[in-house]
Amino acid sequence: MMKRLNGERTAVAGILAAFLFTMTPPFVFAQGEYDAYTRVLPRQKQRETLTEKSLGFLAFPFDVIRMGMDQTLYTIEHYHIDDKIKWIYDRLTDYGIYPKLQNMANFGDFGAGVDIDLVKLVHQKGNLPYLKMKTGVAWTSNELFRVYTEVGMDKLNEIGPYGSFYFNFEERPEEDFFGIGPNTSRGDSQTFKSEITTLETRAGYSLTLDLDLKFRAAYKVANIKDGGDEGKGKLDKNIAGARGGDFLVIGSELAHDTRDFPDDPHKGGFERVQISYTEGVDGYDFGYFKYRGEAARYKEVFSERQVIGIRFVGEHNDELNDQEIPFFDLARLGGYGVYPSLGDTHRGFQKNRFFGESLLLMNLEYRYLVWQYRDFSLDAVAFWDEGQVFNEISEFQWKDFRESVGGGFRLKVLRKAILSLEIARSDEGINVYARSNTPF
Amino acid sequence: MFMRDPIRRFKTAAGRVLAAALAGTLAWGPVPVHAETGEALPLQSVNAEEIGKTKQSLYADIFDQVFYEEGVQFLRLRDLARKITFTKPEAWNVNIYEEVPDSLFFTNRHGRKSLSAAELKEGPKGPAPARGKWTVIRGKGEGVNTGFFVRDSAGNDFLLKFDPIDYPEMSTAAEAVSSRIFHAAGYNVPAYHLVKFNLEDLEVAPDARYYDDTGFEKPLTKDKVEELLLFVARNTDDSFRASASSLLKGKIKGPFHIDGHRKNDPNDSVPHRFLREIRAIRVFCSWVDYYDMRTGNTLDVVETVGGKEVLKHYVIDYSSTLGSAGYDPKPPQFGHEYLFDFGEFFKSVFALGFWKKPWQKRWDENDRTVTDPSLGYFDNRYFHPGKWKNQIPYHAFKDLTASDGYWAAKIVMSFTDEDIAALVQTAEFSDGEAGRLLTKLLTERRDLIGKYWFGKSTPADRFVIKREAGGVRVEGTDLVSHYRLDPAPRAYRYAVHGSSLKGESSGPSVLLQDSALAGLPETFVLCLQSRNAEGKWAKPVELTLQKDAAEGLKLTRIRRKP
Known part of the structure; x- marks a missing residue:
C-alpha cells in the first residue's frame, strides 16, 4: 500500500515538476540548461584562517596607531571641529586679529604670533579706510622674539601716496657668525644675541600698479651680547659692531612688480633697487652706504604646469672714509632666506653661513605640478643656488662661488604655499627645510 | 574534585583557549554554506539591538585608505606576496556557474531578466513626496551640496538635494539616472524622485536645526532656508528642482565597510573585499563616473526579509556621478586618480613635468571649460575601464579580477540603447540635447566597458x-x-x-x-x-x-x- 502511495506521489510530483518546468519563465534558467543563479557555491575558499590573518602581524602595531588617528579624525568631523576652528579664525580676522604659526626654520623649531589691525579691531575700517594702525607679536623658539607697531596711512587707491611710523623690536637669542668673507670655516662658529630696536618713518608713492617708490628714515639701537648656545664660541669683541651701536638710517627703494600671482608666480617678475646710508651716532664710528639690487623672472615652459623661476641678487656695503660697517648689517648668505632669517637664500648652507660687504647670488628653480585635488596642489621643485660673499669689489673671484642643489615639494592651497619640504646639498653637507613659504 | 589535578586543569584551560581561537577563526569568515550540498545557507535573523551603529568619517576613511593602507599593505605578508606575484584573490561568493547569488548586498535584476523601460524608469520602490506642504525637519549634516530633510503631508521623510546655481539640473539629473542604473544592476538603492516645488510649499518645523559653516548647530528658520536656497539653481518658472531621496525605513546602522565586514552580523561573515558584487562596484562606478564611491556612501538598515530581521546593505548618494561632483562639475582628474595617488604622483615626479596625463590632455583639449552646465564634465575620451579609479583606494576595488570584471560587464552590457535612453529620460532635462548627449555618452561608455572586460576573459x-x-x-x-x-x-x-x-x-x-x-x-x-x-x-x-x-x-x- 505504502509502495503504491509512494509510486503515486512520485508520479504526481513528476507531472507537477514537468508542468512547472514548462511553465517556468525562461529567465529562471536563463542560460540554457542550468540555473546560472543557483545558490550552490564551489568549496574553493570558505574562510580566512588564523594563519592567513596572522600574516599581517607586522602591521598590528601600526593598526593601534591608526585606531587612535581614526577616532581623532572622527571626533573632528563629527563635532565639526575643523569648521569651528575656521569660523573662529574668520571671526578673529573680521576683528583684525590674524593669528599665525611662525615658520619652521628647522625641524623641531616652532612658534606662534599674531598681527592685529587696530582699526578693524575698533570697527572703524568703514569710517577710516585709509588709516593704518597695526601691531603684532611673534615668537619662534631659539630664533626670534618680535613686537612691532605701525601707524600711518594706506594708499587711497592702488596708485598714490602712503606713509607710516614704525616701531620694531627684535630679539634673536642665538645667531651664528662664522667670520667675514668667502673663505671662512664652519668650524669657527661663534654665537651672539642681538636686540635691535627700530623707530622708523616710511613714506612711499605707488606710481603705477606695478611701480612703487619708498623712502625711509630710521633710528636704530642694536645691542649685541653673547649668544645663548653654550656649545659655540663667544663673539670676538674686536669685530666691528660686536658691542652694538646706535644708528641713523635713511634709504629708498624702487620696486617694479609684474608677477601674475605673487604667491605663486608663473609669469612676469620683479625688480627692486635699494639704496641706504647708515651713520653711527652717540660715538659709534659707523658710516656706510648699502646698495642692493634684486631681479626675478618667472616663465612657463612647455606647459603652464612647468615654471622656471630665476632670481639675481647683488649687494654691496661701502664704508665711508675710515668708518666701519657693523658685522650684523653686512650682506648675509645661507639658509632658506625668508624672514625671520636675515640672510639670502643658499639652501645647501646653514643660515647666516657667510657674511661679507658684498654679495652675488643666483637662485634658479624649476617647479612643476605633480598633484592636484580641488583647491590643493603639490609642486615638485628642483633648484640650484649659486652665490658668494666678498668684501671689496676688487676681491671678487669666480672661484669663490659656492653652489647648493636640491629639490623638494610645495603643498599649496589656492596657489598659496602652506608647506615646503626641501632638501639641499652643498659641499658643507645636507640641509632639510620645512617651511610655510617659498624663497622667491 | 578532578579539577584540582593541575595537568587536567591546564588541559581544560588550553582547550578553552583553543576553542576560543577556533571560534574566532570561524567567526572571522566562513562562507555560510551547507556542509554537504554547498548551498548558501538561509538568512539568519539578527538582533537589531545588538548591532551597533558604525561610525562614518570621511576624514578617517581618507587617512585609512589613501595614506595608511597604501603604506601598511606592504607589511601584510599575504598582500605583499600577491603584489610580488601579480595575483589577486578570487571572490568567495561566486556560485558554481560564476554568478553571484542574490544576497543582502545584491539582487540579480537586469542581468538576469531584462527589466522593462517602465521598470527601469521606476527604479527602486519608494514613495514620492506627496503634494501639499512639506515641513523642513533638519538640515543635511554631511556632504558638500545644499540640502535638508523634509516630511511630506503623508508623514514620509525625504532628503532634498539641489543643483548648484551655475549648473542647473546637473547633480539632480545625475542622481536620478545613476541611482536607477545601480538599482537595475542589482544593488540596494533608496528611491530617488525628481521634485519641483515653490518656496510657499515649505514650512519649517519649530525644532528644526542645522549645522552652518561655523560648525555650530543653529535653529533652521524659514529665513535661513530661503537664504540657503539663494545658492541653488531654479527652474525657469522660478520654482525649485530637487532630488528627493526617500529615507529608508528601518533601524539605520551606519555604513558598511567596503573592505571589512560586520562582526556581529551572522549574514555578513565574509570580508567584503572577497565579495564579487562589492569588488565589481568599481565597474559600475566607472560606467557612471561615481568617483565618490566610499564607505560613507553606503548604509546598513535593519529590514524584514522573508519574515526575518536582517541587515540590508545599501549604496546611496548618487549626486556626484556622471559629470557632477555635487556642488560643481567633476574636476578633470576624477576617475583617473585616487585622491592622492602614489603611483601617479611618483610618475609625475620622475617625469619632471614632461608627462601630460590623459586627463590633463583632455582638459586642455576642452579649453578647460564645461560645455554643457547640465551635464557637468563627463566624456569618454581617455576613459579606460581598467584604469578607472574612484577617489579612495579600497582593497576590494583593487582586488577586482578579470572574472569579476567580466561578470560586471555582462550586467552593464545587458542595458540596451533603449534601456539607457529610458533611464536618461528620468533626468528630465529641460534641454533635449543634453539628454541625447548623455545617452550617447553612456552607450559609448557601456561598450567600452564591455569591450575591455570581455577582452580580459574569454567572452x-x-x-x-x-x-x-x-x-x-x-x-x-x-x-x-x-x-x-x-x-x-x-x-x-x-x-x-x-x-x-x-x-x-x-x-x-x-x-x-x-x-x-x-x-x-x-x-x-x-x-x-x-x-x-x-x-x-x-x-x-x-x-x-x-x-x-x-x-x-x-x-x-x-x-x-x-
Whole structure:
C-alpha cells in the first residue's frame, strides 16, 4: 500500500515538476540548461584562517596607531571641529586679529604670533579706510622674539601716496657668525644675541600698479651680547659692531612688480633697487652706504604646469672714509632666506653661513605640478643656488662661488604655499627645510 | 574534585583557549554554506539591538585608505606576496556557474531578466513626496551640496538635494539616472524622485536645526532656508528642482565597510573585499563616473526579509556621478586618480613635468571649460575601464579580477540603447540635447566597458549542450559578437584537461565526438580560450562536464580564471 502511495506521489510530483518546468519563465534558467543563479557555491575558499590573518602581524602595531588617528579624525568631523576652528579664525580676522604659526626654520623649531589691525579691531575700517594702525607679536623658539607697531596711512587707491611710523623690536637669542668673507670655516662658529630696536618713518608713492617708490628714515639701537648656545664660541669683541651701536638710517627703494600671482608666480617678475646710508651716532664710528639690487623672472615652459623661476641678487656695503660697517648689517648668505632669517637664500648652507660687504647670488628653480585635488596642489621643485660673499669689489673671484642643489615639494592651497619640504646639498653637507613659504 | 589535578586543569584551560581561537577563526569568515550540498545557507535573523551603529568619517576613511593602507599593505605578508606575484584573490561568493547569488548586498535584476523601460524608469520602490506642504525637519549634516530633510503631508521623510546655481539640473539629473542604473544592476538603492516645488510649499518645523559653516548647530528658520536656497539653481518658472531621496525605513546602522565586514552580523561573515558584487562596484562606478564611491556612501538598515530581521546593505548618494561632483562639475582628474595617488604622483615626479596625463590632455583639449552646465564634465575620451579609479583606494576595488570584471560587464552590457535612453529620460532635462548627449555618452561608455572586460576573459557564455549525430556539442555565445562590440570573428581553442583532446574552432562551440567522449572520465574539464582584440589569448573559461545518460553531458561548473 505504502509502495503504491509512494509510486503515486512520485508520479504526481513528476507531472507537477514537468508542468512547472514548462511553465517556468525562461529567465529562471536563463542560460540554457542550468540555473546560472543557483545558490550552490564551489568549496574553493570558505574562510580566512588564523594563519592567513596572522600574516599581517607586522602591521598590528601600526593598526593601534591608526585606531587612535581614526577616532581623532572622527571626533573632528563629527563635532565639526575643523569648521569651528575656521569660523573662529574668520571671526578673529573680521576683528583684525590674524593669528599665525611662525615658520619652521628647522625641524623641531616652532612658534606662534599674531598681527592685529587696530582699526578693524575698533570697527572703524568703514569710517577710516585709509588709516593704518597695526601691531603684532611673534615668537619662534631659539630664533626670534618680535613686537612691532605701525601707524600711518594706506594708499587711497592702488596708485598714490602712503606713509607710516614704525616701531620694531627684535630679539634673536642665538645667531651664528662664522667670520667675514668667502673663505671662512664652519668650524669657527661663534654665537651672539642681538636686540635691535627700530623707530622708523616710511613714506612711499605707488606710481603705477606695478611701480612703487619708498623712502625711509630710521633710528636704530642694536645691542649685541653673547649668544645663548653654550656649545659655540663667544663673539670676538674686536669685530666691528660686536658691542652694538646706535644708528641713523635713511634709504629708498624702487620696486617694479609684474608677477601674475605673487604667491605663486608663473609669469612676469620683479625688480627692486635699494639704496641706504647708515651713520653711527652717540660715538659709534659707523658710516656706510648699502646698495642692493634684486631681479626675478618667472616663465612657463612647455606647459603652464612647468615654471622656471630665476632670481639675481647683488649687494654691496661701502664704508665711508675710515668708518666701519657693523658685522650684523653686512650682506648675509645661507639658509632658506625668508624672514625671520636675515640672510639670502643658499639652501645647501646653514643660515647666516657667510657674511661679507658684498654679495652675488643666483637662485634658479624649476617647479612643476605633480598633484592636484580641488583647491590643493603639490609642486615638485628642483633648484640650484649659486652665490658668494666678498668684501671689496676688487676681491671678487669666480672661484669663490659656492653652489647648493636640491629639490623638494610645495603643498599649496589656492596657489598659496602652506608647506615646503626641501632638501639641499652643498659641499658643507645636507640641509632639510620645512617651511610655510617659498624663497622667491 | 578532578579539577584540582593541575595537568587536567591546564588541559581544560588550553582547550578553552583553543576553542576560543577556533571560534574566532570561524567567526572571522566562513562562507555560510551547507556542509554537504554547498548551498548558501538561509538568512539568519539578527538582533537589531545588538548591532551597533558604525561610525562614518570621511576624514578617517581618507587617512585609512589613501595614506595608511597604501603604506601598511606592504607589511601584510599575504598582500605583499600577491603584489610580488601579480595575483589577486578570487571572490568567495561566486556560485558554481560564476554568478553571484542574490544576497543582502545584491539582487540579480537586469542581468538576469531584462527589466522593462517602465521598470527601469521606476527604479527602486519608494514613495514620492506627496503634494501639499512639506515641513523642513533638519538640515543635511554631511556632504558638500545644499540640502535638508523634509516630511511630506503623508508623514514620509525625504532628503532634498539641489543643483548648484551655475549648473542647473546637473547633480539632480545625475542622481536620478545613476541611482536607477545601480538599482537595475542589482544593488540596494533608496528611491530617488525628481521634485519641483515653490518656496510657499515649505514650512519649517519649530525644532528644526542645522549645522552652518561655523560648525555650530543653529535653529533652521524659514529665513535661513530661503537664504540657503539663494545658492541653488531654479527652474525657469522660478520654482525649485530637487532630488528627493526617500529615507529608508528601518533601524539605520551606519555604513558598511567596503573592505571589512560586520562582526556581529551572522549574514555578513565574509570580508567584503572577497565579495564579487562589492569588488565589481568599481565597474559600475566607472560606467557612471561615481568617483565618490566610499564607505560613507553606503548604509546598513535593519529590514524584514522573508519574515526575518536582517541587515540590508545599501549604496546611496548618487549626486556626484556622471559629470557632477555635487556642488560643481567633476574636476578633470576624477576617475583617473585616487585622491592622492602614489603611483601617479611618483610618475609625475620622475617625469619632471614632461608627462601630460590623459586627463590633463583632455582638459586642455576642452579649453578647460564645461560645455554643457547640465551635464557637468563627463566624456569618454581617455576613459579606460581598467584604469578607472574612484577617489579612495579600497582593497576590494583593487582586488577586482578579470572574472569579476567580466561578470560586471555582462550586467552593464545587458542595458540596451533603449534601456539607457529610458533611464536618461528620468533626468528630465529641460534641454533635449543634453539628454541625447548623455545617452550617447553612456552607450559609448557601456561598450567600452564591455569591450575591455570581455577582452580580459574569454567572452563565451550562456552555454548550451546539445546532442548531435556522432557526439555532443558544447556551445556558448560569444558576447563580443553578440553585442556587436567587434565585428571580426574571434578565434577559439579548446582542450580537455588530462587528455590529448584539443583543437581550434571559429567560435565557442566544441563538438565532442562520442568516440572521444568514451575515452574521457565521468567528469572532465573542458577549457575554452579566445583571442582578444590584441591578438593575445584571453584568460580561459573552464567548463566542468559530467557524463549524463540522457543528454550526453551535463554542465556542473563554470570557472573563469581570475
